[in-house]
Amino acid sequence: MNIVVGITGGIAAYKAPEVVRLLRRAGHAVRCAATDHALQFVTRVTLETVSGAPLYNDLFASGGTEHISLREWADIVVVAPATANCIAKLASGIADDALSTLLVATEPHHVLLAPAMNSGMWRHPATERNVAILRSWGVSVVGPESGALACGTDGIGRMADPAAIVSAIDGIGCGVLSSQRWLVTAGPTYEKIDSVRFIGNYSSGKMGFALAEALAEAGADVDLVTGPTSLAIPSLPRIHRVDVESAREMLAAVEAVWGECHGAILSAAVADYRPAEQADHKIKKQGDEGLTLQLVQNPDILATLGRSKREGQTLVGFALETDNEEANATAKLRKKNLDFIVLNSLRDAGAGFGVDTNKVTILGAKGGRWESGLMTKREVAQTIVRVIMKAEV
Template identity: 45%
Template sequence: MTDFYQDKKVLLAVTGGIAAYKAAEITRSLIKAGAAVRVVMTDAAQEFIPAKTLAILSKAAVLTDQSWQKASAAVDHVHLAQWADLIIVAPATANSLAKLSLGLADNALTTTVMASQAPKVAVPAMNNQMWENAAVQSNVQQLTTDGWTFVGPATGFLAEGYEGKGRMVEPAEILASVAEQLARSVDAVTATQSLAGKHVVVTAGGTKEAIDPVRYLTNRSSGKMGYALAEAALAAGAKVTLVAATDRPVSAGIKVIAASSTQEMLAAVVANMDHADVFIGAAAVSDFRVAEIADHKVKKQGDEHMVLDLVQNPDILKTVGQAKKPGQVVVGFAAETENLIPNARKKLQSKHADLIVANNVLDDKAGFNKDTNQVTLVANNHEPIAVEAKLKTELAEDIIAAVAALLTSGQVVV
């Protein structure tokens, strides 16, 4: 992200939702990253944050309906539209998404956005029930078809006072996701659609096994690798279903199924494998779960020890591997601390997989919650292929290339 915004001209379009107050932080962050920022905002947005605040931060006049309606500024929206290298609509309310998807130009913001040929990004923010509404999803799909990039929404605490999916992604994550997605989309223009017409199912994140209503067992996985694989598969032309135990921003073209526990994840995977061509098990799945989940918070009993009765979880990779159909490719991950290649080969055979992506989690450039990884690809009848340390987003492209080669030739090529 460091260089992505350098010398870019970014138009921040602010619509009228409670998350509009975060426009100040987005503006500051963009400028700090090297961008020149201009702002256009709706009347409703000004009820949450004054135009003067954003004018001071951006060091430029803010285009509003009031200023746009003046005769001397009647074509300001055209100049601003031509000036922009990138447009970010944040927050993007349900109402603004509807207008933009239908081509309605009834205020300074929608008119400016529609007059621009720059790449456009929407950062949705609304109540979870509004986000899930069929009309809103139809508008999102239309904008995606029109070339828009979506960041979020995230799952979190909503203005209504409860948890749900609809919260605007935090500014730092917006900038990182926009940079990552748009950089990838530029590469994808010239990339071969090696998975066009294929359906790829990916798992991501660390599963959570409840102990009681408050506590759970989990692991260190961030889900970064799984999400990167889903994005890379989408860029390669695949239909992508992501079964995720963690919530991160993702392209609107990816179908996301939330699955907290191992059993939930297995059910979602099995339900989608009938018509899938590829399974990539990148999730860090809990090997064990609590035998009986307490229906109330377990209190300390005065002694120093608490014993949990654990039972073995189903093996998702093995279940998929044993049930795979001719032509399907099954990919697993092996997070090891020793004997990397022997353990990966053993897993390849016992899980009936076609490819194992093995890494040593003790390596400085590999492991959980890092942006980089260093892996070795282990396949049947093939010498292991060591892949140098690189960003997980770049590594994901290598793995997807290997998957595409397995589908077409049965050989691993990176």
């Protein structure tokens, strides 16, 4: 790929040459574009040497059209680090120097920002609003991370590691899913026992919400059908959220849109069973007696979609296995007519229900196998979307 690395005036600019070095080592052609303030932190000589190309810094040099020729040359513009100022300017369409003019000339799906700043600047309502606006337009954002900051405090604001930035470049789809509609299910289901009690599970919905975001960032319109969760809707206008409670409600919501979708990723933890009878009043305690609940099977949503899958549709399921994990997941993939199955690990600390991180193995119907390391659920979601988009199933 042809990649422009934009550098703005933050202390993390000293890591930009490493981003450039890793990109070139991975076989990409790189041009650097730096703001005047960035050149207070890292020199022109360093950037030109590591990229092997002249720096773009002067809007009026080379006849003043380099922002257009660079935009046409670049498959992606990565800004690392991206200052609060650069983010604010892009969210407002301000183009008052070489890099900001290039950014405004570039389609949002082709831009990746790696913000780096003091925690207060990152949490400022203006920055939060600006990042949300940029995401809603399709700009991708990697990091920032928490840790020691240059200002001497600990907190969120550190630029993502150069290696994570390079992985994020592979992860963004540059709008390849635009004009596609995808379905995602998330969260648990609640199966009613009586008017105040239910059978549920510990699923938080975080993985499904991250998948919806990753698909929307790749340009797709997403129907996010979610069981009960405290999560706020991702701030992307292309995500349409439908709230449901039980497995049967989830099936109805899913069947209503599946025929129109290019694909579906079903990550919800759907209850296999529900009480055979659901009392419409609170069941009273009966003396010292126990209570026996009769359970009946719920519909299998994944298998239902697998049976009605048409040519060209992609169906992705999740599996949570404790024994013979890959063999059982492969059997499920075949039985339910899936294209991919994502095997969740419960053995690794930091993976599975409730936590912010996950580790998965993705198995494809044609024998493909991909492993994510232990990553944030957002990074795992980007990995899954990348595999689905690029893999020969």
